[in-house]
Amino acid sequence: MDISTINWNDIEWEHVREGVSRKAFSGEGATVSINRLMPGHEPRPHDHHYEQIVYILAGQIDFHIEDSVTRLGAGGLLVVPPNARHWGVVVGDEPVLNLDVFTPKRAEYAS
C-alpha cells in the first residue's frame, strides 16, 4: 500500500505574492494548505469552484465572503461556499496562519 506521509516542516513555503506564502498537501479527496499572510499584504478578492473550510491557527483576520465580513482569531472556523467571492485582511501586527481544506482536491497546488 502506498502511504503518503510527510512533515509540514519538510514542505517549503511557496511564495505566492508579496506578503503571502503557502504550503500544501493533498489526498485524493481534499487538499490541505497552510497560508501565511503578513500584515499589510494586498487583499485579492477571488473565487473558485472549490469549497474551502478555513481554520485560523494564529493571528487575526477580517474574512470577507461576498458582502459579509467575519473577524476570526485562532480557532476560528468558516466555510467558503463554492464560487463565493472571498478575501482576507490581516488585523493588527501579527502574521496570520490559516489552514484551508479544499474539496475537491486542488490539483494546481503542489503535492
Next chain:
Amino acid sequence: MDISTINWNDIEWEHVREGVSRKAFSGEGATVSINRLMPGHEPRPHDHHYEQIVYILAGQIDFHIEDSVTRLGAGGLLVVPPNARHWGVVVGDEPVLNLDVFTPKRAEYAS
C-alpha cells in the same frame, strides 16, 4: 448567503470512549475533526469509506495503516486511503491532538 462560522473553542469535546475525545466541523465537501488521544488509551483498529488526511498538532503517535506503521509528531501529515484499516497508539506521556480531514463529509459527526 448562509455562512457557517464557529470557533473550535465553542465546540464541546465529545466523549468518544475512554481516553478519546473529539470536536468536529463540517462543510458540504469535507468534515474536519480534532481528536484528543490520551496516553494509554485502547487502540481500536477500524476502517471506513472516507479518505482521511491526518495532521498531528501535538504529541507523538505510532500510526498504523494495514501492515505499515509511521511515527508522527507535531506537523506530521499522512493520508489514510478509503477502506484501509487504521489505528493510532500514543507514544510517551503527552496527549495527542490530531486534526482529521474526511472526504466525503462525515455525516454521522456533529457539525
